[in-house]
Amino acid sequence: MLTLCHALNSGLRRAMEDDAKVMLLGEDIGRLGGVFRVTDGLQKDFGKARVMDSTLAESGIIGTAIGLALRGYRPVCEIQFDGFVYPAFNQIVSQLAKMRARTNGRTSLPVVVRIPVGGGIGAVEHHSESNEAYFAHTAGLRVVYCSSADDAHWMIRQAIAGDDPVIFYEPKRRYWMKGEVTPEDEGPPRPLDRAHIVRRGSDVTLLTYGGMVATCLAAAEAAAEAAAEDGRDVEVVDLRSISPLDVRTIEESVRRTGRAVVVHEAPTFAGFGAEVAAQVMTRCFYSLEAPVERVGGFNLPYPPAKVEEEYLPDLDRILDAVDRVLAA
Amino acid sequence: MSTSNIVRSPAGSSTPSPANPFTSTADLPRAPDGFIQFIAPDGQLRTDTDVDRDALGRLTRDLYRGMRLARRLDDEAFALQRQGELGLWLQCRGQEAAQVGSIAAVRADDYVFPSYREHAAALWRGIRPADLLRQWRGVANSGWDPEPYSFHIYTLVLAAQLLHATGYALGVQRDGSDTVVVAYFGDGAASEGDASEAMNIAATNDAPVLFFCQDNHWAISTASSSQSRTPIHRRGAGFGLRSEWVDGNDVLAVYAVTSALTEHVRSGGGPALIEATTYRMGGHSTSDDPTRYRTDSELEAWRAKDPLARVEALLRAEGWSDTAFLDEIQAEADELADRTRRECLALQAPDLADAFATVLADVPQLLQEEHDAFVAYRDSFLD
Numbered sequence: 127m128l129t130l131c132h133a134l135n136s137g138l139r140r141a142m143e144d145d146a147k148v149m150l151l152g153e154d155i156g157r158l159g160g161v162f163r164v165t166d167g168l169q170k171d172f173g174k175a176r177v178m179d180s181t182l183a184e185s186g187i188i189g190t191a192i193g194l195a196l197r198g199y200r201p202v203c204e205i206q207f208d209g210f211v212y213p214a215f216n217q218i219v220s221q222l223a224k225m226r227a228r229t230n231g232r233t234s235l236p237v238v239v240r241i242p243v244g245g246g247i248g249a250v251e252h253h254s255e256s257n258e259a260y261f262a263h264t265a266g267l268r269v270v271y272c273s274s275a276d277d278a279h280w281m282i283r284q285a286i287a288g289d290d291p292v293i294f295y296e297p298k299r300r301y302w303m304k305g306e307v308t309p310e311d312e313g314p315p316r317p318l319d320r321a322h323i324v325r326r327g328s329d330v331t332l333l334t335y336g337g338m339v340a341t342c343l344a345a346a347e348a349a350a351e352a353a354a355e356d357g358r359d360v361e362v363v364d365l366r367s368i369s370p371l372d373v374r375t376i377e378e379s380v381r382r383t384g385r386a387v388v389v390h391e392a393p394t395f396a397g398f399g400a401e402v403a404a405q406v407m408t409r410c411f412y413s414l415e416a417p418v419e420r421v422g423g424f425n426l427p428y429p430p431a432k433v434e435e436e437y438l439p440d441l442d443r444i445l446d447a448v449d450r451v452l453a454a
Numbered sequence: 455m456s457t458s459n460i461v462r463s464p465a466g467s468s469t470p471s472p473a474n475p476f477t478s479t480a481d482l483p484r485a486p487d488g489f490i491q492f493i494a495p496d497g498q499l500r501t502d503t504d505v506d507r508d509a510l511g512r513l514t515r516d517l518y519r520g521m522r523l524a525r526r527l528d529d530e531a532f533a534l535q536r537q538g539e540l541g542l543w544l545q546c547r548g549q550e551a552a553q554v555g556s557i558a559a560v561r562a563d564d565y566v567f568p569s570y571r572e573h574a575a576a577l578w579r580g581i582r583p584a585d586l587l588r589q590w591r592g593v594a595n596s597g598w599d600p601e602p603y604s605f606h607i608y609t610l611v612l613a614a615q616l617l618h619a620t621g622y623a624l625g626v627q628r629d630g631s632d633t634v635v636v637a638y639f640g641d642g643a644a645s646e647g648d649a650s651e652a653m654n655i656a657a658t659n660d661a662p663v664l665f666f667c668q669d670n671h672w673a674i675s676t677a678s679s680s681q682s683r684t685p686i687h688r689r690g691a692g693f694g695l696r697s698e699w700v701d702g703n704d705v706l707a708v709y710a711v712t713s714a715l716t717e718h719v720r721s722g723g724g725p726a727l728i729e730a731t732t733y734r735m736g737g738h739s740t741s742d743d744p745t746r747y748r749t750d751s752e753l754e755a756w757r758a759k760d761p762l763a764r765v766e767a768l769l770r771a772e773g774w775s776d777t778a779f780l781d782e783i784q785a786e787a788d789e790l791a792d793r794t795r796r797e798c799l800a801l802q803a804p805d806l807a808d809a810f811a812t813v814l815a816d817v818p819q820l821l822q823e824e825h826d827a828f829v830a831y832r833d834s835f836l837d
Contacts, residue, residue: 229595373819
């Protein structure tokens with residue numbers, strides 16, 4: 127059993143052992159091991175040339191990673207917190223995402239941008255945001271979320287090994303959640319861009335990712351426990367990759383259950399759930415028993431920590447949406 | 455500079471570069487404020503350093519040729535834009551000395567990150583005119599494969615390339631290579647945060663990168679005097695870069711300073727910066743109207759400092775050229791213009807359907823569906 131944080135650390139270590147071109151850059155990732163300790167011990171073992179403490183400049187981190195990738199390296203960048211990625215926005219969306227298309231497919235930029243994401247840890251402003259929709263809207267990026275130790279360990283390695291730029295989200299409220307990691311000799315569990323049905327159910331599909339996967343699983347368990355009276359058999363799909371989106375798995379699940387609720391932390395307005403709901407509507411319209419519901423944050427800047435539990439989707443809000451689609 | 459230095463001629467073939475007659479920046483003639491100039495605007499050679507005059511003559515002729523060809527290409531592209539054959543063109547007229555002087559002074563395998571006006575430098579590296587025009591005719595997002603030329607594609611978002619150059623240089627450093635990375639930018643781009651971040655990251659990591667700023671006086675309509683209270687070379691020094699200030703309309707001075715600073719970087723001395731003071735004689739682009747923000751008298755004053763006329767005067771004054779040489783270059787320039795026009799008109803629009811394959815390493819399911827739907831829709835029309 128490893129925590130998600132340790133699973134990431136072991137995945138990064140293996141990636142660096144496997145390929146001498148893999149290098150890490152970010153603020154405070156060296157001696158400190160990163161503010162969440164994801165890179166703990168890596169500078170000691172791989173040296174300062176491969177685990178590089180960056181100057182305090184997010185655009186600089188991504189921009190130099192692009193140059194390193196052009197030179198044949200595989201940089202893995204750490205952005206310290208979700209809300210600090212905006213100074214690097216131009217380098218990510220105009221340069222990192224578009225270089226392949228700008229060079230007519232000639233140039234690969236195998237750059238991974240790791241971002242601790244989301245709320246639930248009582249942080250101050252700019253430390254709890256969910257900004258995946260900005261990047262999912264940009265062609266040329268892969269945007270993935272890990273949600274368990276197993277996925278964290280394998281997805282980070284797959285992200286590094288692939289030739290595309292990847293925005294790699296790590297739900298910070300799950301850094302300390304433990305789970306089994308598939309042994310090396312069994313190989314990577316599933317491709318980086320495949321969704322994963324983490325709980326089978328027959329009444330309704332929860333479509334979710336990142337920190338909300340564990341919350342949705344808990345909601346599904348709570349619903350099952352009440353099965354005797356008014357129970358619901360809830361299926362939970364971890365989308366894992368939101369761009370590209372694995373519509374096949376979504377389609378398969380929703381056609382079977384006939385009902386869908388999309389759950390994420392980001393504000394629902396123009397959030398990624400809108401895309402998922404639209405895909406479900408287009409592809410599964412004649413299988414749907416009820417309109418697709420969304421559960422997410424409100425259209426507010428992320429609120430102060432003392433009230434974040436009201437802002438974030440929780441079991442009650444998710445089960446309330448489940449009730450609504452079942453009542454329809 | 456090493457004698458193995460190879461420069462590619464504009465025809466794409468390789469020719470040996472002239473021997474470098476200069477040795478260091480220590481003996482460069484400079485004004486008390488640090489401004490380095492060899493050739494006075496009247497063509498008078500100021501250098502009294504101990505240089506090989508024959509080598510200097512050969513070098514001057516080579517650089518003159520590169521500048522003349524670049525101006526001819528620029529004029530032809532401007533004409534093509536006015537005739538509706540190019541959507542946009544960004545003239546480099548006036549900046550030939552800054553570009554040719556610098557690109558000729560670095561090794562052919564020194565990796566260049568240009569901004570978007572470095573046509574003279576690109577031509578020197580052997581990039582074909584049609585490839586230079588591709589982007590401006592609207593048939594591609596960029597024109598050439600960077601690898602064979604060690605010359606990256608143009609970057610239109612200002613100063614972004616300075617970070618790419620710095621990152622590339624960090625890779626060079628890790629590879630233990632003696633390649634130098636050269637990054638071009640302008641006075642306007644110097645105001646971008648990325649410029650400061652790049653200089654600082656390069657300095658703190660001793661990255662082997664040479665920043666080359668062409669201060670052409672105008673960022674569209676904003677004068678460089680409004681852009682910065684401090685000359686760029688002083689800012690470079692403030693970040694800890696070896697910095698020099700050169701007359702950007704003096705091709706020999708630019709060449710000498712670039713040679714010296716490139717060797718400084720190559721030999722492990724850390725990053726460096728050159729500020730070349732020059733002038734953009736055209737508009738920012740063919741959509742710009744420079745008469746709205748600058749005066750005729752300013753333009754006239756800079757015409758008197760034309761970098762090309764200055765070298766011609768020098769070649770004559772020193773007896774380094776004759777009619778046959780000038781006629782030969784004239785013929786070559788005319789041929790270049792003819793080829794530029796022919797190749798431009800032959801450029802074909804791309805097939806949008808092909809773009810779907812250039813987004814990610816493989817085409818994901820949703821994108822494949824969009825592609826198929828687009829192709830089916832297009833094919834549904836009778837014509």
